[in-house]
Amino acid sequence: MRAPAFWTIRHGRDSAPILRLLLSPFGALYGASVARRLARAQPLALAVPVVCLGNLTAGGTGKTPLAQTLRGVLQDVLSGPVGIVSRGYGGRLEGPVAVDPALHDAADVGDEPLMLSHDGPVFIGRDRGSAGKLAVTAGMAGLILDDGHQNPSLAKTISLVVVDGQTGFGNGHLIPAGPLRETPANGLKRADALIVVGRLSEDTAEDIVGFSGPVFHAFLEPEPIEISGPVLGFCGIGRPEKFDATLRALGLDVVDLYPFPDHHMYRADELARLAKTAQACGARLVTTRKDWVRLPPDFAAQVTVVDIKARLTDVSAFTTWVRGKLDSFSTGQ
The missing domain is CATH 3.40.50 (Rossmann fold)
Incomplete structure (x- = not known):
């Protein structure tokens, strides 16, 4: 899902004060459940930091x-070596599994773990304690x-x-x-x-x-890219407006940006519409690395990736x- 706009607005009509008031009791229940889970936990101590x-x-x-x-x-x-342990959100595998980009795709292990696995070891598991133990066994x-x-x-x-x-x-x-x-x-x-x-x-x-x-x-900071002519952006991330700002900061001629829900698995008809729109505009399709790993290989070959570094x-x-x-x-x- 995409985060509601009123979540980041503190004052005024756009902060949806009535809706916020109606939802607040559910928020209290949510917070209490998190606090209860943390209080009852017995964390597993590993031999590595x-x-x-x-x-x-x-x-x-x-x-x-x-x-x-x-x-x-x-x-x-x-x-x-330092391994990353992740839940594997959006992936079908329960784990624990060492992510292998040659064997797994985003539907298996989730988009973020797959993306991170290109830089080094990543271990996923619904039970992150088990994933952590697997990582230690692997020599992290x-x-x-x-x-x-x-x-x-x-x-x-x-x-x-x-x-x-x-x-x-x-x-x-x-x-x-x-x-x-x-x-x-x-x-x-x-x-x-x-x-x-x-x-x-x-x-x-x-x-x-x-x-x-x-x-x-x-x-x-985005990695520099060279694209001549207009671009059509699309992304399924938590804050799509950030990607739009990134494209414009790179000096690209942005025709439009199509936002999708975070971690969205693109359907064939959605990709076809994106390709058709880009062709009609004479634009190059651009997206984030996190989105790119969710694309079918034949479509991904048509898309330019904007890499972001912290x-x-x-x-x-x-x-x-x-x-x-x-x-x-x-x-x-």
């Missing part, structure tokens, strides 16, 4: 490119638990919470009245550090003002902090 990369909100905050950047940092610190020196802040399966050495610099915690309400998976008070209490992605707005600064740990900053503004400070936390893990402190 586990760094959790998660957030407090539903929707796109840039976790996937950050996971790629974080893997590079951890591999330098640990001097060994450390693990990244992707989107795991509300998942208590594995004991975490470091918990990083990713925050969108523009939208922060949205309207401050729990799903379905807002984007929050849990209350900020509860979620930030378990965080060791925050990574704010993008320019920090005044609202987001207020959201995180009470957090006492380190706050790091990162920006998402850049930490002070990678040296972040690496030093991570090294200190992992030194404590290795000494058992």
Whole structure:
């Protein structure tokens, strides 16, 4: 599903105050169920450090490119391979499974795990504890638990919470009245550090003002591409407007952007319509890497990918902090 627009609007008529009020009791139940699950959990402790990369909100905050950047940092610190453990959202396999891009597709393991597997080892499992054990058996020196802040399966050495610099915690309400998976008070209490992605707005600064740990900053940057003539974009991600802004920031002549729900599995008729529209406009089809891995190979060959990288503004400070936390893990402190 696509996140409702009112989730990120805090004031005024467009914030849907009546609908938000009607949905708030369901949000309270949702938050209580998350808190209860976390309180009852008995996390599995592994023999290698586990760094959790998660957030407090539903929707796109840039976790996937950050996971790629974080893997590079951890591999330098640990001097060994780092695996990513994921639920495998959208895939049919229950796991635990080591993702192999030569054998699996997005329908098997989910789009994000498949995309990440091109950069290094990825292990999926509905039970992330089992997936973590498989990763350790495979010789990983450390693990990244992707989107795991509300998942208590594995004991975490470091918990990083990713925050969108523009939208922060949205309207401050729990799903379905807002984007929050849990209350900020509860979620930030378990965080060791925050990574704010993008320019920090005044609202987001207020959201995180009470957090006492380190706050790091990162920006998402598209890899340069050269396309002459108009382009027609399409994507199924949490925040499609971000992809539209990316295309325009690259200086591309954007005819239109067709948004689909996050993790959308494209049907043949949808792809045919996209191809027909692009042909009528004389435009080149462009999409995200996450969407590209969901496309049939023959159609994917007709589409240009815009790759996004996450850049930490002070990678040296972040690496030093991570090294200190992992030194404590290795000494058992």
